[in-house]
Amino acid sequence: MRGTALADGLIAGAVGTMALNAVTYLDIVARARPASQTPEESAGRVAGAAHVNLGAPEQATNRRSGLGALMGYGLGVAAAVGFAVLVRGRRQPMLRAAALLGGGAMTLSDGSLTLLGVTDPRQWRRADWVADLVPHLAYGLTAAATWNRLRPSGSSKRR
Numbered sequence: 001m002r003g004t005a006l007a008d009g010l011i012a013g014a015v016g017t018m019a020l021n022a023v024t025y026l027d028i029v030a031r032a033r034p035a036s037q038t039p040e041e042s043a044g045r046v047a048g049a050a051h052v053n054l055g056a057p058e059q060a061t062n063r064r065s066g067l068g069a070l071m072g073y074g075l076g077v078a079a080a081v082g083f084a085v086l087v088r089g090r091r092q093p094m095l096r097a098a099a100l101l102g103g104g105a106m107t108l109s110d111g112s113l114t115l116l117g118v119t120d121p122r123q124w125r126r127a128d129w130v131a132d133l134v135p136h137l138a139y140g141l142t143a144a145a146t147w148n149r150l151r152p153s154g155s156s157k158r159r
Contacts, residue, residue, distance in 0.1 A: 005089030006081055008150040013080030016101060016143030017073050023138040027131060038118050039068025045116045046071070075112065079105035080143050091151040094144055101147070102140020106132065 028035060043064040047054055054060035083101050092100070110132065113119045124132075 002089060005084045005151070008089075008147060009081040009084030010077055011150060012083075012101070012143040012147040013077035014073070015146040016080060016105065016139040017076030019142035020076065020105070020135040020139040021072075023135040027134070038113055039072055040064040041068075041118045042113060042116050043067035043071060045118065072109070075108045076105055076139065076143075079108050079139075080147070083143075083147070089151070091148045091153070092144070094148065097144035097147060098137075098140035100140075101143040102136045105139050105143075106136040109136070 027033070040061075041064075044054075044060075047064070047067070054063040080101060083097070083104060086100070087097075091097075110119070110121055114121060121129075
């Protein structure tokens with residue numbers, strides 16, 4: 001697999017993450033719900049585990065907010081780069097690619113939140129699952145469309 005496939009994975013992951021964030025913010029507007037605190041909590045747990053002092057309370061709050069967002073982008077990009085490796089740089093049928101990308105990003109995100117002890121998906125209500133699934137579906141669809149657009153049309157054939 002060439003480096004261009006990894007670069008295309010980076011781009012697809014960034015586009016997918018932008019779509020995920022846009023859908024999440026639309027949900028916040030539509031339901032007038034508060035933003036999730038899980039990114040900040042995750043950042044705080046990671047910083048604590050790494051013994052990193054984030055500063056005075058106000059500074060620490062702001063740093064956790066920024067780190068949480070950056071961790072989300074990192075997971076979104078990592079999911080698409082992992083997908084690029086998995087499919088060996090080849091184009092994929094749209095639905096397969098969307099399912100792999102969206103499912104992969106959701107697994108990375110929810111899995112890391114669970115491992116950090118920030119949330120327990122076994123306790124989620126149906127509305128919680130829908131609120132998590134819909135943005136990851138948007139991620140999968142846009143990342144898959146971007147991936148397939150960036151890959152040469154002959155790259156789905158075995159060489």
